[in-house]
Amino acid sequence: MKTATNQENERCYEETNRTKTNKVSTDFYQLSILPFAGIIIKICRAYTNSQEDFEDYYQEVCLQIWRSRDNFCQQCEWSTWVYRISINVCLTLLKRKKKDGKTYFTSDALPDVMLIENNAFEDESLNLLYAAIRHLSEVDRALILLYLDEKSYQEIADVLNTNANNIGVRVNRIKERLKKILHG
Amino acid sequence: MDKSIEAIWKEGFLNEKSLVAPKINDLYNQKSIHLVDRMLRMFRINLIVILITAIVFPVIYYFLDALWQGLTASVLLLLTAWYNKRQIDRIKTLDQGSTSLDYLRSLDQWLRDILSKSEKIARFSYPLYLLIAISTIWSVWDKQGLTLKIHQKFPNLTVIGNIPLFLLIVAGIIVLLMFIFSAKIYKWEVRLMYGRVFGKLKETIAEMEKLKQ
Known part of the structure; x- marks a missing residue:
């Protein structure tokens, strides 16, 4: 099920394409990236x-x-x-960064520094949720972000280039881990 | 915190439009860098291929018992490589201008100049390569006794320097045709190798000009 914002974004992209047919050159960023900035922000924040x-x-x-x-x-x-x-770009950049140190944690305790540095959103609960998400492995982060953005299991599988069969089980496992991190 | 993670997410992103995207100041500069890098990489690969061919040719021709032709082709290729290298080095002297658009424009102009010069060179080098190829084929056939067979079959044939005149005329016509069509062949070759990246350059310039407006 798509969110209203996503549907609006799709409409916007279709409009972009129509505009592109009429004009030879258009500003790609303004028309094709900016309407989808929400997706990019959500993902980049998690990494x-x-x-x-x-x-x-x-x-x-x-x-x-x-x-x-x-x-x-x-x-x-x-x-x-x-x-x-x-997701691919974030995973690649993270891989590069990994050479310098760990990017996720195996323990379920939130390091204070992450909470302090990541007050990126107005909603405090959301900041905490993000801090917890950053606790997960790279692929689990992508999976839960897609799930929370109400993507179907098939869509999640398509984006992550994996099988849709075990997505549900994996999502439940991640949710359990997030709950554990958030509620202590 | 008793809310489910789905609820936290939904509430947190109730107004997704309030998310502020970071300013992209440098996107077009990055695009230009990417494009120029890609172009330079392609030129360098082309240069390496020419150099490798220049080394391999004499060896192959040696085994074909046509070493001189191989060496001539090699010298021609080395001259081409030297010319290309000089042109690539000229990129560094291009007008950087105040914006990446200025740079891309001067790059486009530089490309036009190079293509026009290379087209003129191709008018002479392509027929020369063809002449070398014909000479090699003739040399190989000659060593297999073809000339002798022709002499025996057509004793009244006019011969210049051990080569029948009609063969020289045929070779001359082929070389002339190559001279006439070399520019077209060169353009086709360039389109095949660099068409995509040249198209991207034009597209980016158009996009940036539009943005500037």
Whole structure:
């Protein structure tokens, strides 16, 4: 089930395409990325621990979306494409960063520093949820973000290039772990 | 905290539009860097391929018993590589301008200049390569006794330097045709190799000009 915002985004992208047919050159960022900025922000926040990193990741995702625009085929929705690229870019950047140190934690205790540095959203509960999500492994983070954004199991499987069969079990397991982290 | 994670998420993102996207100041500069890097990488790969061919050719021709032709082709290829290298180095002297758009425009102009010059060179180099190929084939056939067979079958044939005149005329016509069509062949070759990236350059310039407006 799609959220109202996602549907609005899809409409916006269709409008973009119509505009593109009429005009040879358009501002790709304004028309095809900005309406989907919400998706990118949600994902980049889950993979970064500071505002600086977040802005770097956001920029890299935008750049990659632009670079891969020719590879986009109509088989999936533009928003799914944005999800896929955002997750892939974040995973790649995180892999690079991993050389310097760990990016997720195996214990279920929230380090204070993460809470302090990540008051990115107005909602305090959301900040805590994000801090907990950052506790998960890279792929689990992607999975739970897609689940929370109300993507179907099939869509999640498509984005993560995996089988839809065990998504449900995995989501439940992640939710349990998140609850454990949040409620102590 | 008793709310479910789904509830926290929904409430937190009730107004998704309130999410502030970071300012992308440098996207077009990044795009330009990416494009120019890609172009330079392709030029360098092309240069390496030419150099490898220049080394491999004499060896192959040696086994074909046509070493001189191989060496001539190699010298021609090395000259091409030297010319290409000089052109690639000229990129560094391009006008960087105040914006990436200025740079891309001067890059586009540089490409036009190079293509026009290379097209003129191709008019002469392509027929030369063809001449070398014909000469090699003739040399191999000659060593297999083809000339002798032709002499025996057509004793009244006019011969210039051990080569029948009609063969020289045929070779001349082929080389002339190559001279006429070399520019077209060169353009086709360039389109095949760099068409996509050149198209992207034009597209990006158009996009940036539109944005500037």
